[in-house]
Amino acid sequence: MSATVVVTVLTAAWVGFSGLSLLRRAQFVVEPLVQYGVPRSWWAPLGVAKIAGAAGLLIGLAVPVIGVLAAAGLVLYFLGAVVTVLRARSYKTVAFPLLYLAPVTATLALGLTA
Template identity: 70%
Template sequence: MSTTATIVTIAAALWVGFSAASVFLRATWVVGPLAEYGVPRSWWPWLGVAKAAGSVGLLVGLFVPVVGVLAAVGLVLYFVGAVVTVLRARSYGHVPFPLLYLAPVVAALALGFPG
């Protein structure tokens, strides 16, 4: 894995980890929109767990590539689902937010794990 791929993967993992922590800490800028989109409150901890697991999986993938690939694919599905949720809620102005998390995960997958 190249230095660039390693840096992008670590950055993506930290970024997604920040997102998970924001859900666990019920940051207003995260849970407010979740409520607005109609995401049940009982799902919020599980969404945080999914992001945290994906973040850890990306880091583990630096040493065990198949884990990184699986984590990245899972996170891609997660954030594509987030885009769909935002679109279904007709909050079109919020679409860029899940894309900000999706992009570095896709970059990490494209740069580093196929080897």
């Protein structure tokens, strides 16, 4: 199994779990969103975006352009999350969106080199 497959599958699982946790309104996900001032009306679309991105990463294993587009979209998503955390001045929690941004960025880089 190649590094691309391993990184892609693990990243998709990580992002997909986050999306499902948001849709299920898991306390560890929604508490920070309240603190950051993210409107509740955005929660479902944000969760769906994460799940769609995770699915796109997996589809990208068969159709590489889909994977690259999904990874690029997720990079933008998590960059937006970093900005949201910083705007809320929650510097102690900025590591959390970075924990998603890093593997998504790695997945994008691997997809672009494949």
